[in-house]
Amino acid sequence: xxxxxxxxxxxxxxxxxxxxxxxxxxxxxxxxxxxxxxxxxxxxxxxxxxxxxxxxxxxxxxxxxxxxxxxxxxxxxxxxxxxxxxxxxxxxxxxxxxxxxxxxxxxxxxxxxxxx
Amino acid sequence: xxxxxxxxxxxxxxxxxxxxxxxxxxxxxxxxxxxxxxxxxxxxxxxxxxxxxxxxxxxxxxxxxxxxxxxxxxxxxxxxxxxxxxxxxxxxxxxxxxxxxxxxxxxxxxxxxxxx
Numbered sequence: 577x578x579x580x581x582x583x584x585x586x587x588x589x590x591x592x593x594x595x596x597x598x599x600x601x602x603x604x605x606x607x608x609x610x611x612x613x614x615x616x617x618x619x620x621x622x623x624x625x626x627x628x629x630x631x632x633x634x635x636x637x638x639x640x641x642x643x644x645x646x647x648x649x650x651x652x653x654x655x656x657x658x659x660x661x662x663x664x665x666x667x668x669x670x671x672x673x674x675x676x677x678x679x680x681x682x683x684x685x686x687x688x689x690x691x692x
Numbered sequence: 693x694x695x696x697x698x699x700x701x702x703x704x705x706x707x708x709x710x711x712x713x714x715x716x717x718x719x720x721x722x723x724x725x726x727x728x729x730x731x732x733x734x735x736x737x738x739x740x741x742x743x744x745x746x747x748x749x750x751x752x753x754x755x756x757x758x759x760x761x762x763x764x765x766x767x768x769x770x771x772x773x774x775x776x777x778x779x780x781x782x783x784x785x786x787x788x789x790x791x792x793x794x795x796x797x798x799x800x801x802x803x804x805x806x807x808x
Contacts, residue, residue: 580734582734611796613799618801619780619782619801619802619804620696620782620799620800620801620802621735621782621784621797621799622799623796623797623798626796667734667735669734678723678724678725678737678740678748678784678786678797679725679737679740679748679750680735680737680797681737682734682735682736683734684732684733684734685732685733685734
């Protein structure tokens with residue numbers, strides 16, 4: 577069985593602070609994919625990143641960075657110099673390898689509020 | 693490129709009634725997945741359709757059913773509505789099945805269903 581845990585239910589920061597969202601996953605598969613999605617108040621899930629289990633390189637994209645560590649089954653997401661527009665619910669998700677692409681297992685989400 | 697569109701945006705139904713939700717997939721996508729997102733929770737996989745056939749199902753009872761049409765649009769039908777069916781229903785489309793190097797899932801804005 578697959579499981580994704582986002583222990584932080586809500587995080588509140590002031591603009592320009594850095595913030596890290598934690599994600600821990602469980603799977604017995606040796607090949608899998610991890611995702612982060614952002615859900616603004618409008619409701620749609622916006623894709624942020626996908627990582628393969630065999631690629632542990634950290635990644636930076638603008639103010640976003642991701643730290644993937646298989647040894648601790650974690651895939652954390654950091655926003656540097658947060659902005660009010662970053663306020664949203666963020667979801668971490670897992671897809672076992674060889675599984676139909678639509679069958680993501682999501683965590684419960686972290687509500688991020690960035691205050692001006 | 694047209695994104696994923698869902699209709700209606702909001703819906704209010706009474707317990708015991710039946711409901712049909714609709715989804716138009718993104719242009720070029722032949723796979724549609726449906727998710728249920730209860731308030732404060734992460735999305736949960738309901739089922740997926742590929743080339744008009746159901747391909748995979750989550751832990752949902754048979755009163756949740758679906759269809760995919762030749763143009764790859766899809767419907768989600770829920771019979772004998774229960775209060776716990778109140779949720780945001782999200783549709784996502786993708787091209788193909790495997791999770792390798794394909795484009796990520798593209799989600800619609802969802803249909804907010806309230807059962808009273």
